[in-house]
Amino acid sequence: xxxxxxxxxxxxxxxxxxxxxxxxxxxxxxxxxxxxxxxxxxxxxxxxxxxxxxxxxxxxxxxxxxxxxxxxxxxxxxxxxxxxxxxxxxxxxxxxxxxxxxxxxxxxxxxxxxxxxxxxxxxxxxxxxxxxxxxxxxxxxxxxxxxxxxxxxxxxxxxxxxxxxxxxxxxxxxxxxxxxxxxxxxxxxxxxxxxxxxxxxxxxxxxxxxxxxxxxxxxxxxxxxxxxxxxxxxxxxxxxxxxxxxxxxxxxxxxxxxxxxxxxxxxxxxxxxxxxxxxxxxxxxxxxxxxxxxxxxxxxxxxxxxxxxxxxxxxxxxxxx
Numbered sequence: 340x341x342x343x344x345x346x347x348x349x350x351x352x353x354x355x356x357x358x359x360x361x362x363x364x365x366x367x368x369x370x371x372x373x374x375x376x377x378x379x380x381x382x383x384x385x386x387x388x389x390x391x392x393x394x395x396x397x398x399x400x401x402x403x404x405x406x407x408x409x410x411x412x413x414x415x416x417x418x419x420x421x422x423x424x425x426x427x428x429x430x431x432x433x434x435x436x437x438x439x440x441x442x443x444x445x446x447x448x449x450x451x452x453x454x455x456x457x458x459x460x461x462x463x464x465x466x467x468x469x470x471x472x473x474x475x476x477x478x479x480x481x482x483x484x485x486x487x488x489x490x491x492x493x494x495x496x497x498x499x500x501x502x503x504x505x506x507x508x509x510x511x512x513x514x515x516x517x518x519x520x521x522x523x524x525x526x527x528x529x530x531x532x533x534x535x536x537x538x539x540x541x542x543x544x545x546x547x548x549x550x551x552x553x554x555x556x557x558x559x560x561x562x563x564x565x566x567x568x569x570x571x572x573x574x575x576x577x578x579x580x581x582x583x584x585x586x587x588x589x590x591x592x593x594x595x596x597x598x599x600x601x602x603x604x605x606x607x608x609x610x611x612x613x614x615x616x617x618x619x620x621x622x623x624x625x626x627x628x629x630x631x632x633x634x635x636x637x638x639x640x641x642x643x644x645x646x647x648x649x650x651x652x653x654x655x656x657x658x659x660x
Contacts, residue, residue, distance in 0.1 A: 396436035404444040415472040437462040444480040481517035493529030500602035500645025516554030584622040598649040607642035
């Protein structure tokens with residue numbers, strides 16, 4: 340019988356609502372709306388201390404500098420204010436961002452509470468700023484530079500030269516972006532063929548110009564005219580350079596030289612000198628099963644159309660005195 344008592348209570352509560360006319364329900368609904376409105380207005384007039392995120396606006400010379408990483412758009416803070424002000428912040432109604440000025444963008448890596456606090460106090464109208472939940476904002480900007488580079492066909496994926504000479508239109512492209520990326524772009528800039536060229540040696544193709552993130556070009560693609568050319572293969576043996584090895588010791592290489600294959604167009608072999616080729620080894624970076632170091636080509640002639648390091652590994656032995 341205990342379960343019957345809640346049922347009787349529920350029926351007693353709901354009985355006045357049965358059989359009522361539509362006008363009755365409109366009156367009940369209006370009463371609830373009025374009560375809810377008064378409750379909401381009363382709640383919004385009270386003072387609260389809570390955590391919010393406040394928007395930021397960064398000021399710097401954007402004609403000379405560019406963010407390498409996105410700048411923080413908001414900062415978490417603890418504030419005190421009336422419900423009306425907090426509601427306006429949540430709805431982003433007439434909210435003035437806190438302005439942070441970077442006087443030396445290239446050398447600034449972070450902004451501390453000492454610099455953020457005055458900007459927040461000045462921007463917060465009707466809110467009392469208490470403290471920051473994050474005491475440091477990390478920023479990274481770099482100088483904005485432009486660099487014009489000539490174009491050249493990129494070798495195949497295996498390093499072999501493509502048997503084509505190329506005429507580009509335009510012949511050079513302007514790259515604009517962070518100095519840390521633009522200054523390290525290769526010259527001439529390699530253009531990758533998207534697929535095997537058509538059988539016609541006089542045909543033109545459109546090739547898109549790629550580039551690192553944040554680096555923009557003055558053109559989206561270039562027109563390439565491919566002309567079939569013979570390629571000359573030149574074998575070279577180079578004594579490798581050992582990097583990052585402990586000083587004060589003598590080292591022996593096995594094999595003593597690294598075999599490299601370079602590919603040129605016939606007229607480009609005239610000024611070639613073997614000293615223009617440098618091969619390096621990174622001490623301690625054993626990548627092969629026989630504990631040998633994998634050689635890599637550190638420098639090659641600008642006229643080389645392709646290259647391939649034939650020696651797969653070099654063993655390094657320290658000579659004991």
